[in-house]
Amino acid sequence: MDFLSTLRAYAPWATALVCLYSLLKAVYNVYFHPLSRFPGPKLAAASLWWQAYLDLWENGSLSLKLVELHATYGEIVRIGPNELHFSRPSAFHEIYNSRNRWSKGSYLYDAFVDTKSRSMFSILDYESAKKRSELTTNIFSRKSIIAMQNLVQECVDGMCANIDDHIANKRPVHFRRAFRCCTLDSICSLCFGRTTHALGAPEFRSPIEHALGTTLPIRRLAKHIPFLMTFLRILPPSLFRYLQPYSEGYLEVVKILSTQIREIFANPQSLANSDHPTVYHELMKAKDQSILTEEAFLDEGFLFLFAGTDTSSNALSVGTLHVLGDPQVYAKLMNELLEAWPRLDDRLRYETLESLPYLRAVVKESLRVSHGVVTPLTRVVPSDGAVISGKFIPGGTVVSMSNVLVHTNEEIFPEPHAFKPERWLDPAAGSLDNWLVSFSKGPRSCIGINLAYCEMYLAFANLFRRYDMRLNGVSPSDWRWVDHFLPVYSGSAPLELWAQARLT
Numbered sequence: 001m002d003f004l005s006t007l008r009a010y011a012p013w014a015t016a017l018v019c020l021y022s023l024l025k026a027v028y029n030v031y032f033h034p035l036s037r038f039p040g041p042k043l044a045a046a047s048l049w050w051q052a053y054l055d056l057w058e059n060g061s062l063s064l065k066l067v068e069l070h071a072t073y074g075e076i077v078r079i080g081p082n083e084l085h086f087s088r089p090s091a092f093h094e095i096y097n098s099r100n101r102w103s104k105g106s107y108l109y110d111a112f113v114d115t116k117s118r119s120m121f122s123i124l125d126y127e128s129a130k131k132r133s134e135l136t137t138n139i140f141s142r143k144s145i146i147a148m149q150n151l152v153q154e155c156v157d158g159m160c161a162n163i164d165d166h167i168a169n170k171r172p173v174h175f176r177r178a179f180r181c182c183t184l185d186s187i188c189s190l191c192f193g194r195t196t197h198a199l200g201a202p203e204f205r206s207p208i209e210h211a212l213g214t215t216l217p218i219r220r221l222a223k224h225i226p227f228l229m230t231f232l233r234i235l236p237p238s239l240f241r242y243l244q245p246y247s248e249g250y251l252e253v254v255k256i257l258s259t260q261i262r263e264i265f266a267n268p269q270s271l272a273n274s275d276h277p278t279v280y281h282e283l284m285k286a287k288d289q290s291i292l293t294e295e296a297f298l299d300e301g302f303l304f305l306f307a308g309t310d311t312s313s314n315a316l317s318v319g320t321l322h323v324l325g326d327p328q329v330y331a332k333l334m335n336e337l338l339e340a341w342p343r344l345d346d347r348l349r350y351e352t353l354e355s356l357p358y359l360r361a362v363v364k365e366s367l368r369v370s371h372g373v374v375t376p377l378t379r380v381v382p383s384d385g386a387v388i389s390g391k392f393i394p395g396g397t398v399v400s401m402s403n404v405l406v407h408t409n410e411e412i413f414p415e416p417h418a419f420k421p422e423r424w425l426d427p428a429a430g431s432l433d434n435w436l437v438s439f440s441k442g443p444r445s446c447i448g449i450n451l452a453y454c455e456m457y458l459a460f461a462n463l464f465r466r467y468d469m470r471l472n473g474v475s476p477s478d479w480r481w482v483d484h485f486l487p488v489y490s491g492s493a494p495l496e497l498w499a500q501a502r503l504t
């Protein structure tokens with residue numbers, strides 16, 4: 001028998017065996033698995049394909065579906081054969097806290113592996129991730145960001161220069177793109193000592209900015225098709241371009257990062273030419289040889305680019321939409337800014353802006369309403385188990401709680417879907433900070449928090465102080481998101497505004 005005939009003869013048997021195995025596995029998962037006592041949809045307990053269905057067919061509705069599931073099944077819901085999701089806010093701090101050394105869950109984080117190795121974000125175990133993240137924490141410390149804030153201010157000035165062009169050409173400003181270009185150039189300049197010049201692109205249409213927006217759906221797909229990222233990696237660029245027509249900018253990013261890294265490895269002294277420390281300066285200090293490779297540098301380069309661009313720009317976009325959509329909020333913010341910043345030509349420093357109470361409240365409310373990451377961030381309970389939400393959870397269980405469930409909890413944030421900076425000004429609001437979880441909490445929380453705050457204060461303050469603005473046909477009630485790990489906006493109108501330069 002030749003190969004094809006053998007294949008034809010055995011294929012039906014092989015298919016039948018796979019189906020039988022899957023069926024038996026599903027029955028075991030639903031009725032005999034250690035998590036079978038926890039409530040939830042039977043299909044979710046049976047197989048991870050249930051999550052794939054929500055992500056792929058229902059267009060990223062997992063996080064939104066969770067709200068509905070908790071209303072039906074209670075505060076602990078089984079959302080996968082080995083996965084539980086929690087809704088009681090205190091559970092958030094039981095999972096994500098600085099005492100826990102829990103690993104990340106591979107199902108979610110494998111989709112974020114860009115090369116053959118892993119970045120600090122996609123490394124699963126705490127100890128290895130810590131070794132990596134320790135190298136760069138200094139550069140993102142509050143002290144370091146305050147010292148380098150001029151780099152962010154330059155990018156904000158670049159954004160304003162481009163807005164001036166829009167005004168001269170009587171064009172509305174696509175503020176989603178404007179903020180994305182601003183955070184992209186800031187992160188590149190601060191982390192790599194280079195810029196992609198996204199801010200100079202006419203109407204903020206930078207190919208790199210566009211490409212960043214198109215890679216998130218690929219991650220969502222890769223979560224359920226484990227070999228996808230490996231496959232994309234080995235594709236020749238021309239084929240990649242054909243399959244993914246918007247990939248031009250992504251390939252450009254790969255080229256920029258790889259070229260710079262190759263130059264650094266060929267001549268480490270070239271780092272001395274930079275007028276401020278970059279992440280590569282810090283990574284070069286590693287004692288662990290496995291980090292001193294071009295691939296590991298590329299992993300971290302990618303990570304900073306992706307982690308630092310859409311996150312901050314999302315919060316800025318959502319905040320701007322809400323401030324301009326509410327005349328009272330807009331007026332209060334302007335009163336405060338005009339008083340603190342009377343001369344238009346001055347530039348206020350980040351530390352000064354941080355001390356303005358209403359601006360601070362707007363920043364926090366923008367972070368709350370935009371959630372940061374919306375996908376539940378999975379952690380694995382250590383082998384001896386843990387108590388979460390008052391129940392014993394067996395070791396090895398994947399647990400999580402989406403930020404959305406904390407930020408929309410009515411007891412903590414009354415009228416959770418309304419944009420109300422005032423909630424942060426209430427004298428009793430001190431403890432509210434504990435419930436602002438956009439940057440997550442615990443040892444794997446955001447390393448870029450200080451940079452993100454600096455960008456938000458400088459961008460908001462400069463934009464509102466320098467321009468009088470109104471929305472162009474879009475309103476806060478249009479703000480709808482789908483879960484692409486980060487919330488991705490989809491609305492009936494583009495996020496655009498009309499700007500007019502203030503004269504004094």
Ligand code: HEM
Nearest residue numbers: 120121307308311312372377438439440444446447448452
């Ligand atoms: C408003 C802006 C931002 C938000 C809401 C945000 C949110 C988050 C969240 C929720 C995580 C935890 C992810 C997880 O548990 O898997 C995270 C991790 C991370 N963020 Fe941010 N981020 C922001 C800005 C930035 C910036 C500007 C940078 C650039 C330096 C950055 C770099 C990172 C890195 C490197 C990690 C991985 C840390 C680790 O896994 O140990 N983020 N961020």
